[in-house]
Amino acid sequence: MALNLGRYGSREIMDLQIFNYGTKKPIMTMDYATSAQTENTAETVYARGGAGNPKRIAWHGNKETKVTIETQIFTMQQLALLAGEDIVSGSHEVYKREVVTVEDDGTGKLQLKLSKPPVGGKNDVAVFETVNGILGHGQDVDSITGNIVKLAASATAAVGAEVDVYYRQAAADAHKLSFTAKGFPPYVFLVGDTVFADETSGDFVSAQMQYYKAKLQPNFTIKHSPTGDPSSLSLVFDVFPDKVNGVETLYDMILHED
Template sequence: MTTPNQWGIREVAVATFYDLKTGKALVQLNNLKTSGLENSAETVYARGGRGNAKILGFSSGREGKVTLQDALFTNQVIAMMTGNSLDKASQQIYQRDVLQVSDNSASLKYTPAHAGALISVYKLNSDGTHGTELTYASSSIAAGKYTLTAKVLAFNTGELPDGAEIVAYYQTDTDATSNKITVSSDKFAGSFKVVLDCLVRDVVTHQDFAAQIVINNAKMEDNWKVDMAATGDPSVFDIPMQILKPVNGTEMWTMTIYDDALLA
């Protein structure tokens, strides 16, 4: 079937990122909400004559932008935009436990990452705010003190009645499968080859054809955000990129329309 000369496009692309150094595929995004290309250039004009009208135009400063909007957040892509690697290992996270006292003690939900004093321990007021702080005692318990053995906090006898609430802040360890994403002051987003696979529809036959856009050098922008809100649609992740000229050529991007049923 002859590939179309006129076509329409609607479906969002599938985006695949490749490492510029190794050529290896890094990640594919197949849950995009939008994908778009923008092309621009600067034009200066020679003017003259009565009315100082434009006579000749000289174009330069070719630029291109690609913006992907993902319905999901992908750890690998976020890491690529930070310039840091993903840290897949056990990490220490902060934990807040509200505990009820029973028989002069209370048990934490998790094991603290550090022996000794917790970050903070407070008696809890009836409105949920912090009351009197309880401080750590390394040996004998006195008024206003607590000791810690494994996950169990022990309090001065009779100081806290059964059912009284305390709040404890501490750190605990995750398992080894956790992913840590880091934004640091000395690392920035990288450049990658980006391939966008699309569908186009022939205006004459109304048949669908495959189209592949290859962006040889796309620099991820460093300005991006993660929105969080209590209402509305789920947050989306915008991935803005600048299209750069490859060092060994002039093709900033190409688009090939083809019949995938006739692939070799």
């Protein structure tokens, strides 16, 4: 049965597939956006003249297309695209702060039991007395064995007192993304899938947008707040013309049957 063109309404999200521009290898899929829009702009200049100075001739140019995606869910792959860097998986050091209670080690000396073994030597572990959440006097560390920190004889903290401990631990299973000074988003090929409602037939028609060459703008903000709506991450893609069947094309819209 032929797919007849109709009169359409749009009120559905566009799911996005992102591919490497050169190899067309899939990078990621985004089926969790809260909004997606394709903005098309161009500039028009006019020649004017005569009585009343009306418009006589129009010239169009500076055509641009932007695709903006808003998400309240994000992935590391999404951030890696913005950073222009790869995700490195493996063991990585992370900084940790713990509030622990000073103990007697059974010989009259003071010790602390951390939740994780610290990285480095005794000079890499900082211990402070704390009162009402305020750092007080620093406590010298004598030695470290596993997750046990022995305090030096000069320590002034009392048994049963709480101290703040700052140290680094090795997270064996971690994923790191570096935001470097030289890293910027790469060119990508975008495919967007959505549906339009047909007023006449009452059915939905599948629509696919193919943006042949796009590049993320590197600006983004992630908000951290315990109140209000979840943080929304905006992804803005500039779309560039690419030669398709000999024609410089920004994107194609394809209506199709599933």
